[in-house]
Amino acid sequence: AQKVTQAQTEISVVEKEDVTLDCVYETRDTTYYLFWYKQPPSGELVFLIRRNSFDEQNEISGRYSWNFQKSTSSFNFTITASQVVDSAVYFCALSYGGSQGNLIFGKGTKLSVKP
Amino acid sequence: EAGVAQSPRYKIIEKRQSVAFWCNPISGHATLYWYQQILGQGPKLLIQFQNNGVVDDSQLPKDRFSAERLKGVDSTLKIQPAKLEDSAVYLCASNGHGSSGNTIYFGEGSWLTVV
Numbered sequence: 001a002q003k004v005t006q007a008q009t010e011i012s013v014v015e016k017e018d019v020t021l022d023c024v025y026e027t028r029d030t031t032y033y034l035f036w037y038k039q040p041p042s043g044e045l046v047f048l049i050r051r052n053s054f055d056e057q058n059e060i061s062g063r064y065s066w067n068f069q070k071s072t073s074s075f076n077f078t079i080t081a082s083q084v085v086d087s088a089v090y091f092c093a094l095s096y097g098g099s100q101g102n103l104i105f106g107k108g109t110k111l112s113v114k115p
Numbered sequence: 116e117a118g119v120a121q122s123p124r125y126k127i128i129e130k131r132q133s134v135a136f137w138c139n140p141i142s143g144h145a146t147l148y149w150y151q152q153i154l155g156q157g158p159k160l161l162i163q164f165q166n167n168g169v170v171d172d173s174q175l176p177k178d179r180f181s182a183e184r185l186k187g188v189d190s191t192l193k194i195q196p197a198k199l200e201d202s203a204v205y206l207c208a209s210n211g212h213g214s215s216g217n218t219i220y221f222g223e224g225s226w227l228t229v230v
Contacts, residue, residue, distance in 0.1 A: 004157075037221075043204055045158070045221035091157050101148050101210055101219050102171060105157025 002027045002096045006106035013082055014114050021077045021109045023092030033095040034075045040088045082113045119222035121207050127228045133195035136225040140209030149182055149192050150206040158206055197229045
């Protein structure tokens with residue numbers, strides 16, 4: 001069965017610190033997709049990144065970077081030089097059944113960035 | 116480009132009453148999803164539509180939940196009769212070109228409180 005574990009329930013950092021959000025997944029599918037979403041207090045899920053199971057290249061987008069390691073079934077997310085606007089709940093998700101829209105979400109990590 | 120629209124944003128009802136939520140996906144998106152997000156948890160898929168057909172409703176509690184997408188565009192999710200445990204945010208999402216190859220966009224959600 002598919003499963004996504006985000007062991008960190010809440011993280012609090014001071015602005016400009018770097019922070020890494022952990023994500024560990026379980027799946028028997030050979031082809032799957034991994035996602036990170038940001039959920040601000042307004043409730044909307046904001047797409048951050050999608051990774052397919054055949055692409056283990058790390059990715060950097062501005063202050064955001066992602067580290068995908070199939071050997072450890074992990075897809076970690078790092079925010080460099082955090083800002084107050086980064087405060088939100090972050091969800092890691094895994095696709096199943098061959099559909100990118102059928103997602104299993106982790107329980108989320110609440111990130112608080114203090115000025 | 117307009118995002119996924121949902122209404123109402125907030126609803127409070129008594130248990131055993133009924134409620135309906137409406138979703139208008141991004142124009143041209145063939146695939147539409149309804150997710151349920153209980154406080155403190157990640158979203159859980161309830162149902163997936165491809166145009167006006169149901170692709171996956173395995174996690175929809177069919178004794179009280181129903182959903183339709185009659186013309187393959189907007190969709191309605193209904194709960195009747197509501198239970199206290201149905202208190203959650205109901206998120207609608209959509210993507211184009213079937214269920215692969217495109218980003219899934221979420222709406223801001225409809226927040227339901229059952230008292």
